[in-house]
Amino acid sequence: MINNITNVDTRMQQQMGVAKSTQSMIGITIPPVLSFKPPFIKEKATLKVKKFTRSDNIIIAGEIDDDYVDIVENDIEPDEPVEGMNFFAPRPQKRKLRILKNCYVIDFIQSPKTRCGLGTEAIKGLAEKAMFDPKAEGRIVTYSSPVWKESSPALFFYKLGFRFMDPAGNEYMKECLAKKTPDIPPQTGMMYLPKYNLNKLLRYGDVF
Numbered sequence: 001m002i003n004n005i006t007n008v009d010t011r012m013q014q015q016m017g018v019a020k021s022t023q024s025m026i027g028i029t030i031p032p033v034l035s036f037k038p039p040f041i042k043e044k045a046t047l048k049v050k051k052f053t054r055s056d057n058i059i060i061a062g063e064i065d066d067d068y069v070d071i072v073e074n075d076i077e078p079d080e081p082v083e084g085m086n087f088f089a090p091r092p093q094k095r096k097l098r099i100l101k102n103c104y105v106i107d108f109i110q111s112p113k114t115r116c117g118l119g120t121e122a123i124k125g126l127a128e129k130a131m132f133d134p135k136a137e138g139r140i141v142t143y144s145s146p147v148w149k150e151s152s153p154a155l156f157f158y159k160l161g162f163r164f165m166d167p168a169g170n171e172y173m174k175e176c177l178a179k180k181t182p183d184i185p186p187q188t189g190m191m192y193l194p195k196y197n198l199n200k201l202l203r204y205g206d207v208f
Helices: 118-131 154-159 167-178 195-204
Strands: 046-052 069-075 094-100 103-110 140-144 189-192
Touching (some): 103 118, 118 140, 118 195, 140 154, 154 167, 154 189
Parallel strands (some): 103 140
Antiparallel strands (some): 046 103
C-alpha cells in the first residue's frame, strides 16, 4: 500500500458532505528486484570405501598395531613348509596367525583439484565415521598403488598419518619428505592408520 489515509480534509465536508483524503507523508519504498544467483556448490573429492570384516579371515603379514588384528593359533600340516625353520630346530605343531579385524578400506580417492585440501577433507570425514563405528573402532587401511607410472598416493597417505606395514616403506617416505620430493616413484604396499595418528588427524587436522 503506497499511500495511507492519515489526514482527512473536512473543509469540503460541510459543502459536499464527503470526507476527502489527503496524501500521507509516509511512504513505503519497494526494494529493486534482485537477480537470482544459484547457490555455490562446494567441490568434493571422490572417495570409494568398502569394509573388511573379521569373518573375511584376511591374514596380515608385516608390522601393524595389535588393535588391528586378532591372534589365532593354527595347526601346521606335516608337509607344509615353515618360514625361518632350519634343519636342527624342532618342527612346531602350531603357528600364530594375525587376522585383520573389522575395518574400513579405501579403494579409490580422486580430487577435482590438486593441493587444495579436498582429499584431506574426505579422509578426515572417513576417519570421523570410522572412529564412531563401534565395530571398526577407527581402523582404516588402504593399498597404495601407482595412479600413473611416475606417481603414487603413498606420500599423500603418509602425510595424513598412514603407515606402511613394511618399515622400509616408512623410511623411504621420511626421505621423500626431507627432500621435499613433489612426486615419488611407484611405492606399493598395504598402509594403515595407527590410532595415535587418527586422534591427531581429527583433533588438529594437521598433516604430519
